Every structure is written in structure tokens, then in C-alpha cells.
Amino acid sequence: xxxxxxxxxxxxxxxxxxxxxxxxxxxxxxxxxxxxxxxxxxxxxxxxxxxxxxxxxxxxxxxxxxxxxxxxxxxxxxxxxxxxxxxxxxxxxxxxxxxxxxxxxxxxxxxxxxxxxxxxxxxxxxxxxxxxxxxxxxxxxxxxxxxxxxxxxxxxxxxxxxxxxxxxxxxxxxxxxxxxxxxxxxxxxxxxxxxxxxxxxxxxxxxxxxxxxxxxxxxxxxxxxxxxxxxxxxxxxxxxxxxxxxxxxxxxxxxxxxxxxxxxxxxxxxxxxxxxxxxxxxxxxxxxxxxxxxxxxxxxxxxxxxxxxxxxxxxxxxxxxxxxxxxxxxxxxxxxxxxxxxxxxxxxxxxxxxxxxxxxxxxxxxxxxxxxxxxxxxxxxxxxxxxxxxxxxxxxxxxxxxxxxxxxxxxxxxxxxxxxxxxxxxxxxxxxxxxxxxxxxxxxxxxxxxxxxxxxxxxxxxxxxxxxxxxxxxxxxxxxxxxxxxxxxxxxxxxxxxxxxxxxxxxxxxxxxxxxxxxxxxxxxxxxxxxxxxxxxxxxxxxxxxxxxxxxxxxxxxxxxxxxxxxxxxxxxxxxxxxxxxxxxxxxxxxxxxxxxxxxxxxxxxxxxxxxxxxxxxxxxxxxxxxxxxxxxxxxxxxxxxxxxxxxxxxxxxxxxxxxxxxxxxxxxxxxxxxxxxxxxxxxx
Numbered sequence: 001x002x003x004x005x006x007x008x009x010x011x012x013x014x015x016x017x018x019x020x021x022x023x024x025x026x027x028x029x030x031x032x033x034x035x036x037x038x039x040x041x042x043x044x045x046x047x048x049x050x051x052x053x054x055x056x057x058x059x060x061x062x063x064x065x066x067x068x069x070x071x072x073x074x075x076x077x078x079x080x081x082x083x084x085x086x087x088x089x090x091x092x093x094x095x096x097x098x099x100x101x102x103x104x105x106x107x108x109x110x111x112x113x114x115x116x117x118x119x120x121x122x123x124x125x126x127x128x129x130x131x132x133x134x135x136x137x138x139x140x141x142x143x144x145x146x147x148x149x150x151x152x153x154x155x156x157x158x159x160x161x162x163x164x165x166x167x168x169x170x171x172x173x174x175x176x177x178x179x180x181x182x183x184x185x186x187x188x189x190x191x192x193x194x195x196x197x198x199x200x201x202x203x204x205x206x207x208x209x210x211x212x213x214x215x216x217x218x219x220x221x222x223x224x225x226x227x228x229x230x231x232x233x234x235x236x237x238x239x240x241x242x243x244x245x246x247x248x249x250x251x252x253x254x255x256x257x258x259x260x261x262x263x264x265x266x267x268x269x270x271x272x273x274x275x276x277x278x279x280x281x282x283x284x285x286x287x288x289x290x291x292x293x294x295x296x297x298x299x300x301x302x303x304x305x306x307x308x309x310x311x312x313x314x315x316x317x318x319x320x321x322x323x324x325x326x327x328x329x330x331x332x333x334x335x336x337x338x339x340x341x342x343x344x345x346x347x348x349x350x351x352x353x354x355x356x357x358x359x360x361x362x363x364x365x366x367x368x369x370x371x372x373x374x375x376x377x378x379x380x381x382x383x384x385x386x387x388x389x390x391x392x393x394x395x396x397x398x399x400x401x402x403x404x405x406x407x408x409x410x411x412x413x414x415x416x417x418x419x420x421x422x423x424x425x426x427x428x429x430x431x432x433x434x435x436x437x438x439x440x441x442x443x444x445x446x447x448x449x450x451x452x453x454x455x456x457x458x459x460x461x462x463x464x465x466x467x468x469x470x471x472x473x474x475x476x477x478x479x480x481x482x483x484x485x486x487x488x489x490x491x492x493x494x495x496x497x498x499x500x501x502x503x504x505x506x507x508x509x510x511x512x513x514x515x516x517x518x519x520x521x522x523x524x525x526x527x528x529x530x531x532x533x534x535x536x537x538x539x540x541x542x543x544x545x546x547x548x549x550x551x552x553x554x555x556x557x558x559x560x561x562x563x564x565x566x567x568x569x570x571x572x573x574x575x576x577x578x579x580x581x582x583x584x585x586x587x588x589x590x591x592x593x594x595x596x597x598x599x600x601x602x603x604x605x606x607x608x609x610x611x612x613x614x615x616x617x618x619x620x621x622x623x624x625x626x627x628x629x630x631x632x633x634x635x636x637x638x639x640x641x642x643x644x645x646x647x648x649x650x651x652x653x654x655x656x657x658x659x660x661x662x663x664x665x666x667x668x669x670x671x672x673x674x675x676x677x678x679x680x681x682x683x684x685x
Contacts, residue, residue, distance in 0.1 A: 009250040012243070019243040023191070023236050027075075030229055034072045037225070041068025063218035070205055070222040075229065077201060090121035090148060091388060100377045104163055105147070111262045112170040118144035122384070124302075124392050125150035126279040130169045145173065151388050154374045154381070155303045156278035156310060158323050160367075161271035162374040164263035171258030172251060191237040201226075249351045253359055264367035265360040272353055273328040277319075281310035288414060289393075292405075294615030298393045300404040303385040308411060312418070316425070323371040330357055423666065424673045428455040434463045436668055437523035438551035442531055451676055454526050462522070466515045473508045476501045533675045543671060550668045553661065560600065560657050567593050567650045574643065580636050587632055594646075598626045601649055604656040609663055618652065625649045 045061035045068075095102040102120070109116050117130065127150045147169065154162060202223070209219035259268050285305045289298060299305060314326035321327060375381040393402060405413075423431050453459075472491070478484040480501040488497055491504060527547070534543035570590050573583065601622055604610050611619055626649075630642040 006250070006253070009247075009254060012247045012250050016240075016243045016247040019240040023240050026232065026236055030232065031075055034075045034229075038068035038072040041065055059212055059214040063212075063215045066208055066215065067218045067222045067225070070208070070219075071225045071229075074201060074222075074226045087121065089391075090123055091391065092119055092121050094120075098378055104159070104377065105166065108163065108167050108170055108262060112167060112173075112258055114170050114173050115144065117147035119146045121146060121148045122388060123148050123150045124152060124388055126152035126156065126275065126282050128153055128165050128169055130172065151303055151385060152278065152282045152306055154377075155307055155385070156274065156281075156325065157271050157374045158267070158325065159370040159372050159374050159377060160263055160267040162377075163370075164259045164268035165271055167259035167262040168255045168268065171255030191233055191240065252351055252356065256356055256360060257363060260360055260363045260365045262367075264369060265363050265365045267367075267369060269357050269360045270322075270327065272356060273330060274326060276353075277313065277326055277328055278306070278310055281313060282306045284309050284313075284414075288410075288417070291613060293396060293398065294617060296398045296400050296402055297405050298396070298398075298402040299389055299410070301382065301385045301407070302389045302392065304382075304407060305410050305414075308407075309414065312415065316418075324373070330354065421662075423669050426455070426673055426676060427669065428457070428460050430455050430460050430463060431665070431669060433467060435554065435665060436547070436550060437520065437527070438554040440520075440524050440527040443524065443528060449525050449529055451529065451679075454522060454529060459522050462515055462519050466512065466519060469508055469512050469515060473505060473512070476504055476508065480505065530672050530675055533679050537675060537678060539675065543675070546668055546671055550664050553664050557657060557661055561654065563593065563596055563600065564650065564653045564657070567597060567653070571647070571650065574638070583633050597649060597653065600653060600656075601626045604660065607660070610656050610659050613659075614652075618648070621645055621648050622652060 042065045045063075045065035047061075048057050048064070049061040051057070093101075105116065105120070125148075127148075129148045130145045131148065147166070149162075149166070153165065157165070205219045205222055209216040256268060282302075285299070285302055288305075289302075292298075310326060311321075314321070319326045319328060378384055396402070475484065476489075476491070479486065479489065479498055486498055488495055489501075490496070496504060530543060531540065534540045567590075570586070570593055573586050578586070605619070605622060605626075614622075621644075625645040630639070630645060632639055632642050632646065
């Protein structure tokens with residue numbers, strides 16, 4: 001297979017190569033400097049000892065030589081560093097285990113004209129990847145890659161989609177022109193090792209310093225020189241990495257083209273668009289069980305549950321089904337993204353899904369397809385799922401032994417939890433990222449206002465347009481203040497220079513004001529619509545009272561959350577080096593804030609709706625905290641157990657405040673939903 005390299009790819013390849021050449025030139029200069037420094041230090045040390053042999057000159061000479069040797073070793077230490085991928089969470093499979101899957105990989109390797117992976121692994125993720133253990137020498141000697149396939153991905157794709165995704169991974173290694181990416185990757189690893197991965201080096205220098213007070217002076221000198229070298233290399237890391245990321249984005253397009261030629265454009269497009277839903281579903285299940293660790297509950301097959309959650313969420317969002325899988329359309333995947341700002345993210349390694357889909361549609365390559373579930377490639381996929389689930393849960397420590405939840409119990413509890421933690425569908429996502437307006441007053445409602453108009457797509461778009469405008473404004477302000485460095489950006493289809501960002505802000509402000517006015521007008525119509533509906537049903541006082549309760553808590557929320565911020569700031573000294581006298585003074589000052597915290601905790605712990613998601617241990621710890629006076633510091637020593645109780649209470653406060661806000665909001669919306677449902681029943685009865 002030969003795929004024509006795009007002009008953009010050639011351009012970004014040249015930029016990446018030129019950055020490597022620049023790095024090599026800078027590195028050679030630093031290398032020459034460190035050799036000269038090492039020779040000068042060693043020579044100077046020998047001369048000093050020879051000139052006047054005595055203990056002092058011996059120590060100074062040895063320390064001076066040590067400085068030169070350590071600085072030189074710093075600049076070559078990457079030669080001995082090997083990046084080993086952690087495989088503890090992976091499960092290796094062989095051809096004899098899953099012959100059909102390996103046959104698919106054989107076909108892909110043959111068509112992509114690349115090599116078969118050294119090893120094939122299964123992971124828990126909703127992803128696939130190719131990896132290898134890299135070192136400096138892997139730039140010159142070929143290394144076999146390993147393939148990782150996520151069971152969460154296999155579980156949510158067709159055979160053709162899985163083939164497309166695996167073809168994409170092998171596409172990265174299918175042509176000689178792609179090898180420049182490996183070189184840039186290895187250069188980045190070298191610079192990263194020099195700039196950031198220096199713990200063992202510093203430990204060696206500190207060990208050298210500990211031998212003698214004389215040596216500590218020269219150890220500090222070595223650290224001084226290496227810190228200056230690191231500063232230069234950090235600049236080089238940014239220079240090389242930005243060009244690496246730009247090339248990576250082009251490589252993704254290239255790998256997509258390889259995949260499209262092997263498995264077809266549609267298969268890759270549909271799997272890409274479903275990927276976010278499949279991944280969210282998997283993490284929803286993980287979060288479900290994370291909250292049940294204190295109850296010693298676990299799963300027998302987390303992937304069966306992932307599949308259920310994916311289809312359940314698809315049903316809730318009224319997605320179409322295709323091949324017994326949710327069919328996510330491009331318009332649905334970006335439904336709530338109303339931003340008009342387009343800035344090429346120079347640090348992004350992947351292009352956006354929208355851009356990838358657009359390129360795939362341009363290719364429009366069709367192939368014979370096999371839309372059977374990808375899990376059918378396995379001899380016994382359920383057994384494989386259960387094996388990886390058991391491995392995943394084996395890393396969790398349970399107090400009284402784990403107990404697997406029955407699938408039907410999971411379904412029931414997940415649905416109950418979802419309904420409890422979400423708002424009714426009749427509001428069409430209007431309140432998902434917005435609250436009822438607490439400042440709306442009663443006024444005359446237009447007679448022709450209909451419920452459907454209050455929550456139609458146009459009104460919902462207003463909410464997400466406002467969110468996007470406010471986000472765009474913050475980004476453009478950052479550009480104007482030079483916090484975000486770039487040359488140009490696109491806004492609303494028009495290109496702007498960075499210097500023009502400041503002039504654009506008033507235009508965005510005007511749009512924000514206009515959208516806010518429309519939303520306030522709609523919120524007023526909503527309030528008065530339900531006020532009128534409640535009045536007809538003789539429930540006006542109930543509605544007004546509940547809405548007022550929400551408005552009151554809305555005003556209190558900021559004040560109560562400020563207590564959390566004050567507590568975080570007041571306890572920051574605990575994690576910093578602080579004089580003993582200051583520590584004692586800080587805890588005295590903290591007392592008044594702590595009294596307020598205990599008062600809040602007493603109030604919230606009485607509400608079973610707020611504490612239902614907290615573990616028995618958390619509740620016990622909170623009660624221990626509020627019922628006793630605790631000493632946190634005495635005789636120049638922290639009391640760690642008491643500090644843990646304090647920090648647990650502080651960190652639980654925002655959860656309780658947010659949960660209370662959610663419940664008050666849901667109570668208002670539930671009443672509004674009930675009023676509307678009763679109105680419809682009465683209308684048609």
C-alpha cells in the first residue's frame with residue numbers, strides 16, 4: 001500500500017527535522033562545554049593536590065574533580081536510561097488463545113505492509129495502542145512494537161470497526177516517511193530525561209555531598225551548573241515538542257487514511273463518534289463501584305455492565321441504533337459546543353474528531369464490511385471479560401472481602417442512581433449546566449406561551465451559546481494579556497492577529513449581554529408559566545414557597561462555599577515549612593473558622609439525603625471530628641490522626657454544599673415537571 005504524503009505533512013516533517021537538527025547543535029555545544037569543564041575541574045584538582053599535598057587540598061581537589069564529573073555525567077545520563085512500559089495491568093494473549101483475532105491482525109499487517117507485533121495484550125481500557133520500550137539506541141536499531149487492545153473497546157465495536165481502529169495503529173508504522181515521528185519522539189524522551197527525570201542523579205549528588213562538608217560545596221556547584229543546562233534544555237523541549245505535536249496531528253490523519261484504505265471510511269468514522277460514549281459508559285461503571293468500595297461490592301463482569309450503560313445512555317439521549325450499537329452522528333457528538341473561537345492547539349497530539357471525520361468523508365473509501373460484534377472474534381468473550389474484571393478488582397483492598405453484585409441488581413441500582421442524579425427529560429438539557437433564575441419576579445404572562453417553546457432547541461442553544469461566549473472571552477483576554485502566546489486565531493469564521501484580540505472583547509461582551517437578555521426573558525416566561533399552571537391547580541403557594549427556598553439557598557451558597565476557601569487558605573501552612581511559633585499561632589487563628597465548619601457539618605449530617613453516598617467510615621470520622629476538641633500540634637510535633645479528621649471534614653464540605661444545592665434545585669424542577677404532567681393529563685382527560 002502506498003499513500004501519498006500531503007503537503008502539510010511534508011511541511012511539518014521538515015519543521016520537526018529542523019528542530020531536531022537545532023537540538024543536536026545546541027546539545028553538541030553543551031557537550032563540548034561539559035567536557036571542557038570536566039577536564040578543567042579534574043586537571044585543577046590534580047594540580048592542587050600535587051602542588052601542596054595535605055588533607056585540605058586533597059578534599060578540595062577531589063570535590064573539584066567531582067563537580068566536573070557530575071556535570072559531564074548529567075549530560076550523558078540519557079544514554080543509560082531505558083523507558084520500560086508498565087505492563088502489570090495488561091494480559092498477554094497468544095495466537096493459540098484467540099486465532100480469529102490474530103487472523104484479523106495478520107490481514108491488517110499484510111495490507112499495511114508492516115511487521116506483526118512482538119506481543120499482543122488485552123487492557124481494561126476503551127482504546128487500542130502500539131507501544132515499545134524505548135531508549136536512545138532505539139533511534140538506530142529496529143525495535144518490535146507491542147499491540148494493546150482494550151476489552152472496553154472490543155465490547156463496543158463491530159468487527160469492521162475494530163479492524164479500522166487496529167489498522168489506524170499500524171498505520172503509524174506503515175511507511176518510511178513516518179519514521180521521523182519516532183526520531184522526534186526519542187529526542188523528546190532524551191530532553192525530558194535531562195530536564196525532569198533527574199531524581200537518581202540528584203540522589204547521587206546528595207550522597208557525594210554527605211561524605212564531607214567540603215564536598216557539599218562542590219555538590220552545590222554541580223547542581224548550579226546542571227540547573228543552567230536544564231534551563232537551556234527546557235527551552236529546547238518546548239521548541240522541539242511543539243513541532244512534534246504538529247507532526248503528530250498530521251500523522252493521525254495519515255494513519256486514518258491507512259485505516260480507511262484497509263477497513264473503509266465509514267467504519268472508522270462511526271467508531272470514532274461512538275468512542276466518547278463508550279468511554280464515558282465504562283467510567284460511569286467504574287465510578288459506580290468506586291462509591292461502593294466501603295460496602296465491599298464489586299463486579300463479576302464490568303464490560304457487560306458497560307454495554308448496558310452505553311445503551312441506556314443512548315436511549316436517554318434518543319440516539320439511533322445500528323448493528324445493535326448506538327449510532328452517534330457528528331451533529332450529536334458536538335451538540336453543546338457553540339464556541340466561535342478556533343485556535344490550533346499547538347500542544348495537542350491529536351486533531352479534533354470533527355477534523356478527522358471531515359478528512360474521512362473526503363476520502364470516502366468503501367470496503368466489504370463485517371458488522372458482527374467484535375467480541376465474536378473471541379472463543380469465549382464473556383470468560384475473557386470476567387478474567388480482566390477480576391484482575392481489575394484485585395487491586396482494591398476491601399475491609400471484609402468483596403462480594404459481586406448481580407447484573408440485574410446493578411441495572412436497577414444504576415437506573416435509580418441515574419434518575420436521582422439527573423433532571424427530567426422534558427426540560428431538554430436546559431438545566432444541565434444552568435440553574436433556575438433565583439431573581440425572577442411575577443409578571444403578566446403572554447397568553448400564547450406554550451411549554452414546548454420554553455424548552456425547545458433554540459432556547460437550549462442560547463444557554464450553551466452563552467457558556468461558549470464566556471469561555472471564548474476568557475481565552476481572548478488571555479491572548480490580549482499575552483498569557484496565551486500565538487500569532488493568529490479564527491473567530492466566527494474570520495482570522496485575527498493576536499494584537500487585535502483586545503478590540504474583539506467589546507464585540508463578545510455585546511453578544512453576551514444580548515444572549516443573557518434573551519435567557520432572562522425566557523426564564524421569566526418559565527417562572528410565570530409555572531406560576532399560572534400552579535395557580536390553576538391550587539398549588540401556587542407550594543410553588544412560590546419551594547422556588548423561594550431555592551432562591552434563598554442560592555444566595556447562601558456562595559457565602560458557605562467561601563468558608564471552604566477560607567479553611568483551605570488557613571490550613572495551607574500545614575503542607576509548608578513553618579516555624580513552630582507560627583504553627584501554634586495559625587491553629588489559634590483557625591479556631592473561629594473551625595467552629596463554623598463544625599456547625600455546618602452538624603447541620604448537614606442530619607440530612608440523610610446528603611449522607612447517603614458517604615461511607616460508614618467517613619460518617620464516623622465526621623462525627624468524631626465535630627463531637628470532640630482535637631489537638632493538632634504539641635511539643636513541636638503534628639498529631640497526624642487529628643489532622644486527617646480535620647482535612648477530611650474540610651474536603652467533605654464542598655461535596656455536601658454542592659449536593660444540597662443539587663437536591664434543592666431538583667426539588668423545584670420535580671415540582672415543575674409534576675405540574676406540567678398534571679396539566680397535560682387534565683387537558684386530554
